[in-house]
Amino acid sequence: MAPLLSVRDLKTYFRTPDGVVHAVDGVSFDLAAGERLGIVGESGCGKSVTALSLMRLIPQPPGRIVGGEVTFDGMDLLALDEEEVRSVRGNKIAMIFQDPMTSLNPVLTIRRQLSEGLELHKGMSRSQARRHSIELLRMVGIPSPESRVDDYPHQFSGGMRQRVMIAMALSCDPQVLLADEPTTALDVTIQAQILDLVKRLCVERRTAVILITHDLGVLAGMTDRLAVMYAGRIVETAPTAELYENPKHPYTIALMKSVPRLDEERREKLFVIDGLPPDLIDPPKGCRFAPRCFAVIDKCWEEMPELMRVTEGHNAACWVDVSKGRS
Amino acid sequence: MPIGDEILLDVKDLKMYFPIKSGMVFQRKVGDVKAVDGISFTVKKGETLGLVGESGCGKSTTGRAILQLYRPTAGQVLFEGENLGDLRGNKLRKVRRKMQMIFQDPYASLNPRQSLGSIIGEPLVIHGLAKGKDKQERVQELLRIVGLNPYFVNRYPHEFSGGQRQRIGIARALAVQPSFIICDEPISALDVSIRAQILNLLEDLQEQFDLTYLFIAHDLSVVRHISDRVAVMYLGRIAELADRKALYENPLHPYTKALLSAVPIPDPTVEAKRERIILTGDVPSPVKPPAGCNFHTRCPMAIPQCSQFVPPLVDKGGRHHVACIRV
Numbered sequence: 001m002a003p004l005l006s007v008r009d010l011k012t013y014f015r016t017p018d019g020v021v022h023a024v025d026g027v028s029f030d031l032a033a034g035e036r037l038g039i040v041g042e043s044g045c046g047k048s049v050t051a052l053s054l055m056r057l058i059p060q061p062p063g064r065i066v067g068g069e070v071t072f073d074g075m076d077l078l079a080l081d082e083e084e085v086r087s088v089r090g091n092k093i094a095m096i097f098q099d100p101m102t103s104l105n106p107v108l109t110i111r112r113q114l115s116e117g118l119e120l121h122k123g124m125s126r127s128q129a130r131r132h133s134i135e136l137l138r139m140v141g142i143p144s145p146e147s148r149v150d151d152y153p154h155q156f157s158g159g160m161r162q163r164v165m166i167a168m169a170l171s172c173d174p175q176v177l178l179a180d181e182p183t184t185a186l187d188v189t190i191q192a193q194i195l196d197l198v199k200r201l202c203v204e205r206r207t208a209v210i211l212i213t214h215d216l217g218v219l220a221g222m223t224d225r226l227a228v229m230y231a232g233r234i235v236e237t238a239p240t241a242e243l244y245e246n247p248k249h250p251y252t253i254a255l256m257k258s259v260p261r262l263d264e265e266r267r268e269k270l271f272v273i274d275g276l277p278p279d280l281i282d283p284p285k286g287c288r289f290a291p292r293c294f295a296v297i298d299k300c301w302e303e304m305p306e307l308m309r310v311t312e313g314h315n316a317a318c319w320v321d322v323s324k325g326r327s
Numbered sequence: 328m329p330i331g332d333e334i335l336l337d338v339k340d341l342k343m344y345f346p347i348k349s350g351m352v353f354q355r356k357v358g359d360v361k362a363v364d365g366i367s368f369t370v371k372k373g374e375t376l377g378l379v380g381e382s383g384c385g386k387s388t389t390g391r392a393i394l395q396l397y398r399p400t401a402g403q404v405l406f407e408g409e410n411l412g413d414l415r416g417n418k419l420r421k422v423r424r425k426m427q428m429i430f431q432d433p434y435a436s437l438n439p440r441q442s443l444g445s446i447i448g449e450p451l452v453i454h455g456l457a458k459g460k461d462k463q464e465r466v467q468e469l470l471r472i473v474g475l476n477p478y479f480v481n482r483y484p485h486e487f488s489g490g491q492r493q494r495i496g497i498a499r500a501l502a503v504q505p506s507f508i509i510c511d512e513p514i515s516a517l518d519v520s521i522r523a524q525i526l527n528l529l530e531d532l533q534e535q536f537d538l539t540y541l542f543i544a545h546d547l548s549v550v551r552h553i554s555d556r557v558a559v560m561y562l563g564r565i566a567e568l569a570d571r572k573a574l575y576e577n578p579l580h581p582y583t584k585a586l587l588s589a590v591p592i593p594d595p596t597v598e599a600k601r602e603r604i605i606l607t608g609d610v611p612s613p614v615k616p617p618a619g620c621n622f623h624t625r626c627p628m629a630i631p632q633c634s635q636f637v638p639p640l641v642d643k644g645g646r647h648h649v650a651c652i653r654v
Binding site: 042043051104157159187195214263272 | 549601653
């Protein structure tokens with residue numbers, strides 16, 4: 001079966017006074033209908049820019065999608081004109097952003113903001129859209145939605161605003177939901193509520209999800225498959241259980257060992273990844289992780305590794321088979 | 328350093344209320360934000376006490392009130408037996424030399440117009456510890472201690488990354504050779520791979536300089552890694568206070584249980600088996616906290632008596648303190 005969304009060699013660059021930043025530099029992945037894919041990486045690794053590129057929301061200038069192909073449901077998203085993109089964005093592919101305070105318009109009521117998509121994409125009348133908005137608020141667990149629908153964003157708490165964002169994203173029954181750090185701004189008990197909600201709704205509606213975060217814990221319980229990004233490229237991808245059990249790329253291994261775990265009694269030192277991520281204006285010629293890698297060999301400095309097969313569905317971009325040299 | 332029996336810091340029934348005022352010209356007090364509402368704990372010499380809770384629970388306010396950055400509304404803060412509330416001016420400054428703070432945001436807590444030499448050297452001048460060439464040498468030594476190049480003295484904060492800036496903040500705190508440091512979310516603004524570097528540095532420094540830490544954070548996994556004892560705060564009060572092992576392996580307070588169960592663990596097999604206690608609703612406002620136990624509105628174990636009186640923090644054996652009548 002052809003994947004629902006297919007990204008091939010996506011490249012998004014930003015022109016800055018200091019030079020061209022290679023924010024996303026050759027990213028490829030597939031997403032099947034109803035699948036939940038996690039993208040994990042640190043800030044600046046290009047995970048958000050990847051999502052924004054799929055939505056064609058890269059501010060241009062300074063940004064530009066300079067290469068690659070994004071096929072969604074038989075369409076090449078990158079080739080669509082602005083009008084056509086608008087019929088997909090918010091309708092078939094929707095997005096939840098990190099900060100629910102800045103992504104809602106403070107001077108419009110929740111009803112206005114929820115109805116906009118419904119009227120635009122579903123052709124509903126104003127009263128139909130209002131009724132549907134109330135239903136959506138009820139679905140995401142907002143108490144007394146009939147009265148809350150006419151409130152403004154500042155009258156909602158952070159967790160409630162994120163629920164509104166979810167309602168808005170799911171309002172047109174999208175096939176793909178892009179969630180960019182949806183719980184990073186929230187407290188841990190509220191995070192649990194929101195993740196639970198996203199997972200339940202997306203399973204019910206068979207919505208495919210791309211969940212972007214830096215938190216390896218969040219992804220463990222939420223995703224079927226993971227892609228690890230570093231410095232604008234995917235360095236490893238595997239089914240979630242396989243990746244946690246058998247990480248192959250030194251960056252993935254180091255990342256997992258550098259985070260303290262709640263369920264582990266541990267007083268020895270945390271594993272440290274020395275140094276900083278590379279400058280994406282002038283990235284290293286070879287592997288971008290080489291300067292910080294514990295398993296680096298000569299070849300790493302010369303040639304950039306592509307994703308290579310480890311087992312079925314598990315690929316890593318590394319010249320070294322770390323499992324052999326690792327205890 | 329082994330943890331002795333000597334009590335370094337003794338906080339007794341600390342309250343910190345912030346008045347809410349109304350009116351343009353004649354401001355009347357219309358209420359209080361009860362940020363910290365009667366908390367007591369001790370910190371022994373050489374130990375790390377973790378203070379965890381969700382945003383708005385009063386953990387940062389507690390830290391600031393201990394340092395007398397806010398003058399507490401009520402209660403006592405005894406440092407080495409001396410009541411800080413009685414001290415003013417020069418006397419207070421002398422005690423403050425022994426108590427320092429590391430702040431959350433390494434971007435906001437360093438003056439962009441001061442060079443590193445000036446930032447780190449300022450406390451030395453204020454406390455009359457060194458000047459001229461001595462100061463310069465001491466600053467270079469401090470930079471070396473926190474893992475920065477001593478030649479950076481004449482550089483400015485904007486030339487450094489987040490992790491490096493946090494090292495500068497740590498060097499500034501260490502400059503006056505304190506015995507007690509309040510770390511207020513020292514790693515939450517940093518990237519995942521940088522967090523381990525700073526955590527390890529804090530641990531090394533503790534050993535090297537016999538430091539005592541009050542470690543304030545919202546990340547329960549990090550607190551487990553670094554603390555000897557942990558206090559869990561909810562809406563201005565301590566819900567549970569126990570040794571690290573007891574708190575994480577045998578939490579007693581229903582809030583602690585819910586909080587721990589909400590933290591995602593980076594392991595899909597563990598995640599699949601976990602039972603999550605999902606709390607409903609949001610944290611109530613500290614302006615009008617619920618009567619009695621302030622957690623009863625969200626507590627799965629609440630009974631009518633819970634709303635009638637404030638449960639005291641009692642020792643349930645083995646220095647495991649809990650404020651709940653149902654335990």
